Amino acid sequence: xxxxxxxxxxxxYGDGFPAVNDVSIDVADGEFLILVGPSGCGKxxxxxxxxxxxxxxxxxxxxxxxxxxDLAPRDRNLxxxxxxxxxxxxxxVYENIAFPLRLAGASDSEVDKKxxxxxxxxxLDEHLERKPGNLSGGQRQRVAMGRAIVRDAEAFLFDxxxxxxxxxxxxxxxxxxxxxxxxxxxxxxxVTHDQTEAMTLGDRVAVLKRGVLQQLATPRELYENPxxxxxxxxxxxxxxxxxxxxxKGNQVELPFGTVTIPDDKAAKAQDKGLLxxxxxxxxxxxxxxxxxxxxxxxxxxxxxVDVVEWLGNEAYAYIPFxxxxxxxxxxxxxxxxxxxxxxxxxxxxxxxxxxxISEGDDAKIWVDARKIHLFDPASxxxxxMDSSKAGIVPGGNAMAKAEEVGEAQDSVQPGSDQATx
Amino acid sequence: xxxxxTIGTWIGFIMIMLWCLxxxxxxxxxxxKSEGETATGSAQFLPKDPTFDNYxxxxxxxxxxxxxxxxxxxxLIATVLSVILATLAAYAIARLEFKGKRFVxxxxxxIAMFPVVALVGPLFDMWTTFGLFNTWPGLxxxxxxxxxxxxxxxxxxxxxxxxxxxxxxAQVDGATTWQAFRKVIVPLAAPGVFTAAILTFFFAxxxxxxxISLTSTTSSRTVPAQMSFFVGPxxxxxxxxxxxxxxxxxxxxxxxxxxxxxxxxxxxxTSGAVKG
Ligand SMILES: Nc1ncnc2c1ncn2[C@@H]1O[C@H](COP(=O)(O)OP(=O)(O)OP(=O)(O)O)[C@@H](O)[C@H]1O
Ligand SMILES: [Mg+2]
Numbered sequence: 001x002x003x004x005x006x007x008x009x010x011x012x013y014g015d016g017f018p019a020v021n022d023v024s025i026d027v028a029d030g031e032f033l034i035l036v037g038p039s040g041c042g043k044x045x046x047x048x049x050x051x052x053x054x055x056x057x058x059x060x061x062x063x064x065x066x067x068x069x070d071l072a073p074r075d076r077n078l079x080x081x082x083x084x085x086x087x088x089x090x091x092x093v094y095e096n097i098a099f100p101l102r103l104a105g106a107s108d109s110e111v112d113k114k115x116x117x118x119x120x121x122x123x124l125d126e127h128l129e130r131k132p133g134n135l136s137g138g139q140r141q142r143v144a145m146g147r148a149i150v151r152d153a154e155a156f157l158f159d160x161x162x163x164x165x166x167x168x169x170x171x172x173x174x175x176x177x178x179x180x181x182x183x184x185x186x187x188x189x190x191v192t193h194d195q196t197e198a199m200t201l202g203d204r205v206a207v208l209k210r211g212v213l214q215q216l217a218t219p220r221e222l223y224e225n226p227x228x229x230x231x232x233x234x235x236x237x238x239x240x241x242x243x244x245x246x247x248k249g250n251q252v253e254l255p256f257g258t259v260t261i262p263d264d265k266a267a268k269a270q271d272k273g274l275l276x277x278x279x280x281x282x283x284x285x286x287x288x289x290x291x292x293x294x295x296x297x298x299x300x301x302x303x304x305v306d307v308v309e310w311l312g313n314e315a316y317a318y319i320p321f322x323x324x325x326x327x328x329x330x331x332x333x334x335x336x337x338x339x340x341x342x343x344x345x346x347x348x349x350x351x352x353x354x355x356x357i358s359e360g361d362d363a364k365i366w367v368d369a370r371k372i373h374l375f376d377p378a379s380x381x382x383x384x385m386d387s388s389k390a391g392i393v394p395g396g397n398a399m400a401k402a403e404e405v406g407e408a409q410d411s412v413q414p415g416s417d418q419a420t421x
Numbered sequence: 422x423x424x425x426x427t428i429g430t431w432i433g434f435i436m437i438m439l440w441c442l443x444x445x446x447x448x449x450x451x452x453x454k455s456e457g458e459t460a461t462g463s464a465q466f467l468p469k470d471p472t473f474d475n476y477x478x479x480x481x482x483x484x485x486x487x488x489x490x491x492x493x494x495x496x497l498i499a500t501v502l503s504v505i506l507a508t509l510a511a512y513a514i515a516r517l518e519f520k521g522k523r524f525v526x527x528x529x530x531x532i533a534m535f536p537v538v539a540l541v542g543p544l545f546d547m548w549t550t551f552g553l554f555n556t557w558p559g560l561x562x563x564x565x566x567x568x569x570x571x572x573x574x575x576x577x578x579x580x581x582x583x584x585x586x587x588x589x590x591a592q593v594d595g596a597t598t599w600q601a602f603r604k605v606i607v608p609l610a611a612p613g614v615f616t617a618a619i620l621t622f623f624f625a626x627x628x629x630x631x632x633i634s635l636t637s638t639t640s641s642r643t644v645p646a647q648m649s650f651f652v653g654p655x656x657x658x659x660x661x662x663x664x665x666x667x668x669x670x671x672x673x674x675x676x677x678x679x680x681x682x683x684x685x686x687x688x689x690x691t692s693g694a695v696k697g
Contacts, residue, residue: 053589073592086590090608100594147594 001186002064002154003029004050010058011045011211017412019045020211021405022059024394027155027189032181034202035191036234038339042211043191044083044159050189051080051157064154074103079148080157084164085140087132087147093119094128097146104151118150121180138169149180155187163193170194174201195237199223204391207231209337210402210409217391225390228399229330229380232278232373233338238316241347242334244327245277245374252277252372255321256347257301259369265384269374272383274326278373281316281348286355287364300366306346308359315355317363319347330377445672451665452476459661475666485667487639488647492671495557495643496625499564503621504614507569511576512602516585526577529570537567541634548635555637563635564625572617579613580606615682623675644671 004027011020020042027033035043048054050061052073061068068076079100088096095102097118101111119125122142132140141161148156161177162170178201181188192198198205199219207214207222207230215227219235226232232240246253250266254277269275287300307318323331323345331345349365357363374383380399387393446466451459453471479485514522544563545554553559583606591601607614632646639647648667652659 051593053592072597073589074595074597077595078593080590080593082586082590084584084586086584086586088587088591088605088609090611099591103595103600147590151595 001029003027003031004155004187004189005062006046006050006059007062008059009046009049009056009061011042011049011054012057015412018211018405018408020049021401023208023211023213024059025206025213025216027187030185030187032178032188032190032201032203034198034205035189035208036193036198036205037208038234038337039193041208043208045211046208047080047157047159047189047191050155051078052076077151077154078157079151079153079155081141081144081148081159081161083160085132085144087140087143089132092129092131093124093135093143093146096132096143097124097150099147100151114150115146118146121149122146137165138173141165141173145177145180149184153186155189156181158188158190160191160193162197177201195235199235205235207234209399210406212398212402212405213394214398214402215391215393217393221389221391225385225387226278226373226382227385227390227393228382229276229278229334229375230337230399230402232375232382233334236280238281238348238350239338240278240280240373241349242327242331242375243277243279243321243347244323245275247272247275247374252369252374254301255323256303256319256365258298259301259367259372260298261369261372265372265374269383272376274324274377275383276327276330276375276377278375278382279367280371281350283368283371284347284349284351285366285368286351286357287366288356289352289354290366295366299369300364302362302364303347305357305359305361305363308351308357310353313353315351315353315357317349317351317357319349319365320344321347327377330380334380448665448668451662452669454662456660456662475662476670479663479666479670484639484647484650485644488642488644489670491557491639491641492626492643492645493674495560495564495641496622498557499561499568499625500618500621502561503565503568503572504618506565507572507576507617508607508610508614510569511573511580512606514573514577515580516588526574529573532566533570533574537628537630541630544631545634554635555641557641559635560625560631560641560643563631564621564628568621568624572621575617575620576610576613579610583609619678619682622678626671626675 004025006023006025006027009020009023010018012018023046025033035046037043045054049056050063052068052071052075056069063076063078088099091099094115097115098111101114106114115128116125119128122145124139124142124146127135127139127143132143135143141164144161158177162173165173174197177190181201190197190201192201202219204216204218205222206216209230215222215231217225222231222235226235226240229242233242243254247261247266247269250260250263251258252261252266287295303319305317306320309316309318328345351357373385375381376383379397381397385393450466450468452475453473454468455470455472455474458469513519514526540563548554548559553562587605587609588601591605592598596604626643627645628643629645629649632643633649636642636646644667648664648671651664651667
């Protein structure tokens with residue numbers, strides 16, 4: 001087991017495509033690190049550089065205190081679960097799991113013991129003599145895991161291991177992976193697309209955009225203290241609402257009305273002109289179901305609700321608004337970066353299931369003003385971020401850097417931001 | 422509706438079988454006829470009184486058995502060498518990006534399309550100079566060069582079908598490039614390897630033009646060439662029965678090989694490698 005240190009890692013593909021740009025991440029011994037980001041942002045590339053399947057253009061890859069840049073995959077002693085499992089179809093499940101041991105020249109008795117241990121952990125005992133072609137998706141996934149855990153690797157690397165499974169199985173395997181990792185206490189780097197996997201599995205999560213690291217922090221820190229607009233929009237579902245805002249003293253002027261924010265937050269956002277306010281849907285509420293002592297004039301506004309989706313335990317209300325052209329452009333760009341495309345600027349509000357607000361109502365909405373973030377529309381930086389609780393935020397302007405890289409990427413592979421999985 | 426199609430299919434099937442197998446049956450029946458019976462130009466299909474004389478005669482014929490040994494030796498060596506070389510070349514073509522890859526592939530195709538006869542003259546001159554005329558290598562080398570292109574094309578198609586990740590997984594599991602190739606890629610490409618081997622073997626086994634032009638004695642003459650020397654005493658009346666017998670004997674190994682390897686050439690061996 002070992003720590004993995006990535007120092008200023010750069011990857012430029014043969015055609016000049018800058019897939020990973022100056023990424024520095026330290027993964028502590030035994031830590032579970034998640035890599036997330038939109039499609040094509042270089043997650044797989046980074047993982048493949050750790051394992052040695054991709055050359056490192058620049059920077060240092062240090063595993064267990066040793067620089068491994070020039071080592072072949074077999075000399076790095078890492079194990080990897082591929083997105084499509086990459087099982088050996090001509091070998092039985094037993095031999096698939098035994099493969100790394102046989103290559104290492106283990107004795108038959110040792111192979112047998114370890115394979116049976118692994119198969120017991122993964123409940124594969126009754127399938128050992130079968131070929132991978134005859135297994136279900138979940139079973140194949142477990143065989144791939146078996147092949148990874150059977151040998152004492154320095155670290156596990158996973159590239160979207162659950163993306164080929166159906167939703168139910170994905171949930172089961174997710175808990176299984178979490179349990180296994182806790183038990184074995186082995187350093188793990190895990191690439192995913194999935195919000196839930198990122199939030200539930202990781203000790204820490206690294207958010208990438210266009211091959212540029214945006215923020216590296218615990219799931220809670222990312223959620224409560226996103227470093228910039230991109231991270232704020234990427235983490236959380238439904239995503240954070242972005243509204244045009246102007247700050248005067250501790251008053252924030254939003255399209256629907258003015259709310260009062262805490263003084264320390266207001267101080268950081270003085271005299272910046274037009275800003276973008278970020279409020280998560282769950283930080284709004286129907287004023288009639290909130291404790292009456294919280295409902296003050298400063299924290300409520302009236303708005304006409306367009307659509308309501310009632311889900312039982314909660315309801316989503318949609319409230320359209322007009323955004324001034326200065327922020328409109330930035331918001332649309334953000335929308336594209338997050339792999340989405342919405343037709344109108346609208347506020348998504350999560351209401352308590354008990355709320356009686358219905359479509360077309362002029363509703364009184366309460367907003368938890370303490371939770372409002374304010375972003376600089378030009379740079380995307382979160383002005384109100386509490387940097388002591390935001391994990392690692394790379395210096396410089398990560399979003400602008402990603403933008404720059406994006407232009408370089410488009411010049412090599414036009415339309416690369418529309419990469420699909 | 423369904424019944425009609427089935428009947429139609431069967432009729433077509435039987436007609437094709439008859440078309441293909443009738444000459445074979447004819448040769449088979451001929452090989453059991455006595456010399457006297459063929460000489461009189463007997464037209465009946467089944468031999469009047471079947472005999473093994475032709476077989477014992479031809480197997481006693483030292484020239485023929487010698488030619489049989491030559492055929493086996495030359496075809497086998499050409500096949501093994503050709504398949505090994507083709508496997509390595511096809512792997513490189515399928516996996517590596519290098520300048521002139523297309524050129525190599527088109528060149529290989531061009532060689533395969535080159536008429537064999539056109540090479541007979543130059544090869545004859547070269548081989549007599551190099552002392553390769555009338556030797557095993559003298560046939561093995563041209564056979565290899567004519568079968569390699571096809572083998573390379575077949576095999577590189579197979580290699581391309583194998584997901585890159587198979588090999589990368591093996592490397593992560595601790596294999597050297599060579600081990601990954603031998604333990605994962607070659608077993609997965611086995612159907613392709615067998616296909617290429619069979620094609621090569623048949624080419625070498627059946628080849629006539631080079632075999633007759635580049636040999637002069639039974640020390641390296643192969644069966645198809647040797648059979649043209651079965652003239653018998655009367656040039657206008659060749660020993661049909663013996664020729665038929667020789668044909669049957671040279672066809673046997675081909676049938677045996679196809680039956681043996683048929684099971685190996687199972688498609689879909691890679692199913693289950695990746696998500697399904
Ligand atoms: N061999 C290559 N040559 C050139 N560009 C490449 C190559 N491989 C990947 N890329 C580019 O590098 C970028 C990052 O690829 P990568 O596979 O790391 O994305 P990813 O973050 O894993 O995306 P996904 O979530 O879709 O798997 C992509 O835009 C892709 O087009
Ligand atoms: Mg990927």
